[in-house]
Amino acid sequence: MxxxxxxxxxxxxxxxxxxxxxxxxxxxxxxxxxxxxxxxxxxxxxxxxxxxxxxxxQPPIAFYAHHLKDLVLDTANEILIFDKTFTNEGTGYDTTTGLFTAPVGGLYQFVIHTCTLNTKYAYLGLVLEDRVTALHSHYGDANHSCGSFGAIMRVRSGEKVWVKATRYHSNYQLQQDSLRMNTFSGVLVSY
CATH class of the missing domain: 1.20.5 (Single alpha-helices involved in coiled-coils or other helix-helix interfaces)
Known part of the structure; x- marks a missing residue:
């Protein structure tokens, strides 16, 4: 088979x-x-x-401005114009208007340092697009007095930030000399 x-x-x-x-x-x-x-x-x-x-x-964004054109805070909503800069990376701060215009949107930190003349007051605010975001007041008693304030805030590209007098009177006055400097600074912390 x-x-x-x-x-x-x-x-x-x-x-x-x-x-x-x-x-x-x-x-x-x-x-x-x-x-x-x-x-x-x-x-x-x-x-x-x-x-x-x-x-x-992206280039760094930072400014550090100093020297006030006008020390008397006698005008309503007067913008403090710091007319000199040590730093202005990104060219966002304008020394002729006192306005910082954000070249890019992001998280910014701003710091303001001012000094009052003795026996004078200062009432100041940090402003973002017409909204006061931080307030500060101080009084120069028998001596000149200095103080700082600031804020961290989200700013969109093109928005403006400035420092202004929130109260005004001829008795409200700042001081600057060889020992005292008024400054406004800001830096982009994060996009």
Missing amino acids: FVDMRGNITDEMLKRSDEIKRREESFRTLFEETRENLTSGNEAEKEKIIKLQGKLE
């Missing part, structure tokens, strides 16, 4: 060949999906990196 096994072997080989082809196709599909996911994931990461590089390439 002779059994012809060739047909069985051929059928088995065809089944295995079909299985191999099916697995190859499944592998190709999985490979293409993985490649597609990696490529799109890489593109998204690349875009994030480009945005971060853009932020890192």
Whole structure:
């Protein structure tokens, strides 16, 4: 008795060949999906990196202004104009108007330091777009008195920040000389 096994072997080989082809196709599909996911994931990461590089390439924003043009605070809502700067990175501070215009939006820190003449008062406010965000008052008793105040606040690109007299009278007066300096400074802390 002779059994012809060739047909069985051929059928088995065809089944295995079909299985191999099916697995190859499944592998190709999985490979293409993985490649597609990696490529799109890489593109998204690349875009994030480009945005971060853009932020890192932004110039620093900081100013430090001093020397007041007018020391008497006798005008309603008078803006204090510090007409000299030690630092004005980003050129946001204007020495002719006393206004800081944010070149970019972000979180900023502002500090104001002023000195009053003896027996005189000062009532001051830090203003962001017509909203007083910080207040300060001091009185120079028998001696000249100095004080500081400030705020950390979110400022949008193009918004303006300044220091103003919140109360006014001829008896409200600041002092500056070789021992006392009035200053207004700001720095971009974070985008």
